Amino acid sequence: MSTTTKATAQGPQADRAPSAVTRLQRAVGDSLAVTGRNLRHFVRQPQLLIFSTVQPIMFVLLFAFVFGGAIEGSLPRGVTYVDFLLPGIFIQAAAFRSTQTAVGLAEDLDRGVIDRFRSMPIARSAVLVGRTAADLLRNVFVTLLMAAVGYLIGFRFQAGPLDAVGAVLVVLAFGFVLSWIFTFVGLTVRGAEAAQSAGFVAIFPLVFASSVFVPVGTMPAPLEWFAHMSPVTASVDAARALSIGGEVWDPLLQALAWFAALLLIVVPLSVWRYRRMS
Amino acid sequence: MSVAARTEGLVRRFGETVALDGVDLEVAEGTVLGLLGPNGAGKTTLVRVLATLLRPDAGRAEVFGLDVVSQAPDVRELIGLTGQFAAVDELLTGRENLRLFGRLFHLPRRTAATRADELLDRFGLAEAGDRPVKTYSGGMRRRLDLASSLITRPRILFLDEPTTGLDPRSRMAIWGIVRELVREGMTLLLTTQYLEEADQLADRIAVIDHGRVIAEGTGDELKDSVGSSMVQLRLERAVDRERARAALLAIGCEEPEHADQSEELVMAARDGAGTVAATARALDEAGIAVSDLSLRRPTLDDVFLELTGAHVDVDGARPEHEAPMGEAA
Numbered sequence: 001m002s003t004t005t006k007a008t009a010q011g012p013q014a015d016r017a018p019s020a021v022t023r024l025q026r027a028v029g030d031s032l033a034v035t036g037r038n039l040r041h042f043v044r045q046p047q048l049l050i051f052s053t054v055q056p057i058m059f060v061l062l063f064a065f066v067f068g069g070a071i072e073g074s075l076p077r078g079v080t081y082v083d084f085l086l087p088g089i090f091i092q093a094a095a096f097r098s099t100q101t102a103v104g105l106a107e108d109l110d111r112g113v114i115d116r117f118r119s120m121p122i123a124r125s126a127v128l129v130g131r132t133a134a135d136l137l138r139n140v141f142v143t144l145l146m147a148a149v150g151y152l153i154g155f156r157f158q159a160g161p162l163d164a165v166g167a168v169l170v171v172l173a174f175g176f177v178l179s180w181i182f183t184f185v186g187l188t189v190r191g192a193e194a195a196q197s198a199g200f201v202a203i204f205p206l207v208f209a210s211s212v213f214v215p216v217g218t219m220p221a222p223l224e225w226f227a228h229m230s231p232v233t234a235s236v237d238a239a240r241a242l243s244i245g246g247e248v249w250d251p252l253l254q255a256l257a258w259f260a261a262l263l264l265i266v267v268p269l270s271v272w273r274y275r276r277m278s
Numbered sequence: 279m280s281v282a283a284r285t286e287g288l289v290r291r292f293g294e295t296v297a298l299d300g301v302d303l304e305v306a307e308g309t310v311l312g313l314l315g316p317n318g319a320g321k322t323t324l325v326r327v328l329a330t331l332l333r334p335d336a337g338r339a340e341v342f343g344l345d346v347v348s349q350a351p352d353v354r355e356l357i358g359l360t361g362q363f364a365a366v367d368e369l370l371t372g373r374e375n376l377r378l379f380g381r382l383f384h385l386p387r388r389t390a391a392t393r394a395d396e397l398l399d400r401f402g403l404a405e406a407g408d409r410p411v412k413t414y415s416g417g418m419r420r421r422l423d424l425a426s427s428l429i430t431r432p433r434i435l436f437l438d439e440p441t442t443g444l445d446p447r448s449r450m451a452i453w454g455i456v457r458e459l460v461r462e463g464m465t466l467l468l469t470t471q472y473l474e475e476a477d478q479l480a481d482r483i484a485v486i487d488h489g490r491v492i493a494e495g496t497g498d499e500l501k502d503s504v505g506s507s508m509v510q511l512r513l514e515r516a517v518d519r520e521r522a523r524a525a526l527l528a529i530g531c532e533e534p535e536h537a538d539q540s541e542e543l544v545m546a547a548r549d550g551a552g553t554v555a556a557t558a559r560a561l562d563e564a565g566i567a568v569s570d571l572s573l574r575r576p577t578l579d580d581v582f583l584e585l586t587g588a589h590v591d592v593d594g595a596r597p598e599h600e601a602p603m604g605e606a607a
Contacts, residue, residue, distance in 0.1 A: 026384060029381070029384065030381075030382055033378055033381040033382055034382075036378075037367065037370065037374075037378050040369065040370060040374070041369050044369045044410065045369065111365050111368070112362075112365035113365050113366075113367055115331055115365070116359065116365060116366075116379075116426070117382065118330070118331055119329045119330060119331055119354060119357065119359045120354055120379070120382050120383060121351055121354040121355045121383065121384075122382045122383075126382075
């Protein structure tokens with residue numbers, strides 16, 4: 001084992017100051033290793049697998065068929081509820097799943113795995129990046145799965161393939177930003193249960209007071225105002241316009257502004273929180 | 279001999295609780311320091327500080343001359359950590375765990391895989407290597423934990439209560455591994471609440487209580503510090519107790535200590551084995567039947583009793599010497 005004997009024989013002085021490139025390579029390698037580990041977790045926990053497959057499919061089918069008839073009347077002419085719903089429910093599912101970021105981190109903290117990571121010479125960012133990256137990859141899988149189920153019941157991307165890709169990217173970016181918010185939550189509240197309920201209380205009203213399931217014009221004025229301001233509505237409207245047509249740039253720019261602002265706040269906060277854990 | 283780890287006036291508080299209250303310690307390279315103390319004495323906190331997981335509130339801690347706070351990344355290159363809190367991943371297999379940790383120590387992928395196989399073999403986990411860790415027994419898990427901390431052949435290994443909660447067989451297996459590591463020259467800081475474990479494995483023992491080191495030395499030094507050896511004898515019939523006592527006082531023995539059982543007598547053996555021989559003769563001449571007669575050196579439990587006024591406490595219960603490894607986590 002040449003690598004290890006070198007480290008042992010010459011001590012830390014041998015690589016006291018690895019170059020910036022080496023450091024970056026290591027940070028990427030560490031993050032990939034942690035990401036891989038987290039992806040294995042998804043597959044090995046039946047309840048998580050169900051959470052990310054059966055549940056989203058169930059939501060698509062229930063909302064499409066239970067609410068579809070009632071809501072279709074208040075949609076613009078020619079827009080079916082399935083087409084209206086799918087982009088919204090992509091966002092809804094990503095929002096609910098993002099709470100799992102907090103749960104996963106809280107569990108790792110409880111079980112001491114993170115303590116072992118922290119006692120090892122790995123990049124400080126790897127644990128957090130590995131977590132959010134794995135959750136992002138899961139979102140890719142779930143969103144495509146939901147789109148496939150949507151296709152079976154009549155949903156179609158109507159604005160062209162590039163726009164369709166854009167719609168999915170908006171959903172993924174939205175989920176990624178929320179993952180970072182819940183990274184901070186997971187590092188702050190103690191225990192997986194607490195993380196779970198904190199997430200639910202925050203996410204539920206945000207998702208329902210938005211254009212996820214219904215056009216916001218049907219809501220009472222104060223709620224409509226709130227829904228209009230919400231980053232959830234901006235994301236849904238952007239994804240929806242990219243899926244079935246409509247005004248793209250206005251909601252898209254609003255959503256991107258939200259994403260950038262939130263990331264700028266919550267990533268440094270999470271990193272600070274993680275470093276301060278000692 | 280150079281110093282592998284050193285702490286000076288280490289203090290760490292958690293709110294009102296003072297977990298470490300000015301700890302000075304030194305571990306010489308190539309030796310085993312046993313940190314002995316009851317639950318809540320501060321052992322784990324001390325290990326966490328040395329392993330760069332906790333910052334001290336005051337004082338200094340160094341590993342091979344590197345400061346654990348300002349040079350934490352360098353320290354992490356040199357240490358291995360196994361304990362109650364540094365867990366392995368339940369959902370991964372044993373092999374996957376070792377490979378993951380190997381990757382995180384920046385071994386090339388192939389080297390990490392080879393190293394994982396080597397360690398699984400060495401720790402008797404080759405067969406279980408492809409099963410998820412959650413199916414492992416406590417002993418297997420602890421062995422995997424130990425293997426995980428040896429991936430890079432660290433220069434110092436911190437073992438935090440490596441056998442707490444293990445059955446006697448698994449404990450012996452861990453002891454065997456530890457002895458092997460020591461033979462290979464590994465430096466070890468081992469915390470334990472079991473006297474026997476410290477006695478068996480450590481070159482030097484530091485007794486810690488309420489965040490302070492209250493005694494330090496080799497096992498023998500500590501035992502000698504509580505005084506001389508004792509003669510311990512057991513009478514066949516409890517009714518002989520008074521006669522036996524009189525016979526022994528007559529040959530110059532000291533007054534026997536209070537004993538829990540009336541057929542038992544314990545007294546200082548000023549001449550060691552000579553006192554035992556004299557005792558045997560005196561009782562024989564008096565026609566008193568004895569079922570057991572032995573010379574007992576002070577145990578670490580006696581040391582502990584002397585130092586803290588209490589027996590080593592494992593969750594409130596006094597551990598039995600015969601079976602100190604009960605489920606006490």
